[in-house]
Amino acid sequence: DGNCFACRQVCQRFSERQNQFEEWGAKVWFVWRGDFIPEGCQGILESGKVRQNWLDNDAAGILVVDRHGVVVKQWLASSGKGFPPPDEVLSTVKQIALQCPE
Numbered sequence: 001d002g003n004c005f006a007c008r009q010v011c012q013r014f015s016e017r018q019n020q021f022e023e024w025g026a027k028v029w030f031v032w033r034g035d036f037i038p039e040g041c042q043g044i045l046e047s048g049k050v051r052q053n054w055l056d057n058d059a060a061g062i063l064v065v066d067r068h069g070v071v072v073k074q075w076l077a078s079s080g081k082g083f084p085p086p087d088e089v090l091s092t093v094k095q096i097a098l099q100c101p102e
Contacts, residue, residue, distance in 0.1 A: 001034035011041040
């Protein structure tokens with residue numbers, strides 16, 4: 001949520017790398033709970049369905065979704081490992097782009 005300091009830090013780390021994601025045709029979006037999106041962070045406010053549909057009701061996670069809306073890779077908060085670094089997510093995006101250049 002927008003009041004969470006750790007969440008804002010994750011957003012900042014990924015936002016700093018936005019250009020690298022865009023080179024591979026990817027966009028970084030955050031889905032925020034609560035009443036606001038923190039300044040400097042992109043994304044949408046959650047309707048309640050996002051976690052239910054894409055995160056299996058988990059509290060938080062990171063998804064790589066292709067242009068057809070198919071979840072290709074996910075990291076869930078319940079794994080206890082925390083969020084992956086931007087480099088790991090970017091590597092997954094590159095791999096997908098190279099496998100399916102169309």
